[in-house]
Amino acid sequence: MSKIIPNISIDCVIFGFDFKQLNVLLVERKLIDKDSKQVLIDDWTLVGYHIYEDEDMDTAAARILRKISGIEDIYLEQFYTFGDENRIKNEKDKLWHKHHNKHFKSRVVTVGYYSLIDNTKVKLSLSDRNVKWFAIDDLPELGFDHKKILDKALDSLRDKLRNQPIGFELLPEKFTISQMQRLYEEILGTRFDRRNFRKKVLQMKYIIPLDEKQTGVKHKAAQLFAFSREVYEKTKTERFDFTI
Amino acid sequence: MSKIIPNISIDCVIFGFDFKQLNVLLVERKLIDKDSKQVLIDDWTLVGYHIYEDEDMDTAAARILRKISGIEDIYLEQFYTFGDENRIKNEKDKLWHKHHNKHFKSRVVTVGYYSLIDNTKVKLSLSDRNVKWFAIDDLPELGFDHKKILDKALDSLRDKLRNQPIGFELLPEKFTISQMQRLYEEILGTRFDRRNFRKKVLQMKYIIPLDEKQTGVKHKAAQLFAFSREVYEKTKTERFDFTI
DNA sequence: ATTTAGTGTGTATTTTTTACACAGTGCAAA
DNA sequence: TTTGCACTGTGTAAAAAATACACACTAAAT
Incomplete structure (x- = not known):
């Protein structure tokens, strides 16, 4: 397979509805110091990933969603792109990057998508990391600028919900x-x-x-x-x- | 000044209103063969440019608009990001790139902004290239995928115009x-x-x-x-x- | 048999949207 | 100075849409 593009990523806000609340799917971000066993980071993030050089953004987003949820046709909507020069600035985020993206330290622009999925169909799977639904009004601490991204996604979703028949996707x-x-x-x-x-x-x-x-x-x-x-x-x- | 980011660009759809029609500001794209004097390309594009490594996207967009129009506070709205793997594919576009971006040939993801400007205030200036207003329903041939970008911008503008008081910006x-x-x-x-x-x-x-x-x-x-x-x-x- | 937690239904009032026509002003041209 | 032109400014009635509101019914669980 071809190479990823290092400075462009996709973050996906995955919404689900359990007949009670609106939920978001988050991935645990945990970093433990090998020697001291100290927990350096333990919080949650959106589902994010890079795209391959020969892959459309929409296709990439769909690919990952399929992988996580097991569902084929998922409603997907690009809503905003986040590219502030210092969007990843706090200590935990830098630490995380140091452990994972060692080779690349310039700014990463991330394209935000949200997806609506029918909770009754989904079967979660993301192999190595812990994945969980959280109620929209009871969120854990989010890493990076993902709180900001999530809020913007919610705004777009509300907007769209008022003007287009997308509720049925949930x-x-x-x-x-x-x-x-x-x-x-x-x-x-x-x-x-x-x-x-x-x-x-x-x-x-x-x-x-x-x-x-x-x-x-x-x-x-x-x-x-x-x-x-x-x-x-x-x-x-x-x-x-x-x-x- | 610092370096530009080669694979991320901004394209700006600049709207103006002359009390009769909605207009868009376009830049002429002309390429003439040095030897044969043959006109290889002669069409129009949106105002596009790259961002610097230490610059926010919004700031970059505002900077360029200030430069072109001479106006300080311009209404600016990010509306969509275009990143299809083959978005620049036709012969003219490749030719143009060959002449200008010689050093870089991977995909460029472009973030679309539209701006609304008060036509009575604007003083056009873009030094070396020809810049002109076109009525939205009488457009010339557009280079790259800029017709698609423009259409999407128009959609977003219409949407927003119905729900927010942004018409006054024009x-x-x-x-x-x-x-x-x-x-x-x-x-x-x-x-x-x-x-x-x-x-x-x-x-x-x-x-x-x-x-x-x-x-x-x-x-x-x-x-x-x-x-x-x-x-x-x-x-x-x-x-x-x-x-x- | 009773409790629980929901479904299903109609009308009157208020608000919003729509359709529609004529007199007045100020400039320009004859 | 008169006339034509191109626009401004104004109100009302009818139709449609939004709102407020209460009671009888069902099915399962105890």
Whole structure:
């Protein structure tokens, strides 16, 4: 395989939804001194990696996501590029780089992607490192400038969620209206009236009612719906507009 | 001064508005064979340049814009990064590179910015190359993948224009309501009812009516208004929403 | 049989959006 | 000095969309 490009990286903010909260997938960053056994670094980072010289950025991002999640077609969106001259400046980050990128010390520009994945499908695997979901409002300490990157990703996600039908990427194929409502409430940080929400959603032609009900719940089972991209493309008006 | 980073560039889509149309500033790309005097390349490109190793991307973008336009504080927005492995692939582009970047032949990732500038203030200057405004719907042939970059910039601009008060960056400090209307119509490609537009704008508290009138027009002079960012920041609701 | 935790439904009120026409001003040209 | 031109400035009624709001029903678990 060909060489990586040393000064360009990709950082991927992987969002998932467990019907309760919005979550982000993070990778543990741990560094232990060989001799003293002292823990020098123990925090978390986004999923980041370099691209190969003969590889498109989108392709690279998709490749890694496939590897981590086991899912083929993942929704992926480039949202911002971070290239400040001193973006990696604190001691831990320098230390980490010293141990890993010994050969390269100039600035690294990183292109931010976020991806939306259906939590019910994912099977985590990232061999050697510890990988974990964290609730968006209960994050651990993040390394590098990844807090800043994550915040920007969240902003872009919220923006997009209001104007395009991307919420369904975070839901299973069949979902109930209140699962959808909770998703919008959690991400946008708002609360909607249940009846009005339902009314609005039901007049979207591309939300297809199914002849099926939820199973495995200990209360009245709700009807399931599916999102149809074909119908959406045919019937979409100028913009989605999720005001409510 | 320090060295440039060879594989990262910035391309800037500079928008201006002349009260009639949305325009883009382009630079002529001309290559003439020394011996045969044959014109090998003659087309146009966005304003592009490299960044220095010790310079932030935003700073670099602002620096160049200042140089070209003579204006200090220019509205600048990063909108997308283009890094396809084969983004520069056609013959003219390769030829151009051969003549200019002889020393470097790997892929260049370019970070796209767009800037909005008040046409009435600008004084063009880019020493050695020919620089010109083009109407957005009457563009010449563009070099590299700059048509794609421009299109993406336009999309982002439209998006932002609907949700944030950035249109004023393209207008002089004092403007009339119908200048503002034409701006929105041109960029969004819509047409608004004059009375409803005015009604909507007048209920925005941050559009301040001035005690002044337009001059130099050969019809009834219209009242002038100004945008107040302070009032906007104080009174803004969740989002701007330019639906009409 | 009761509790629990959710589903499913309709209407009236308010707000926002839309559609639409005519008189007035100021300059320029005859 | 008159007339034409090109634009400014103004209000109302009708339609559509958003909001507020409460009760009966279901299925499982105890």
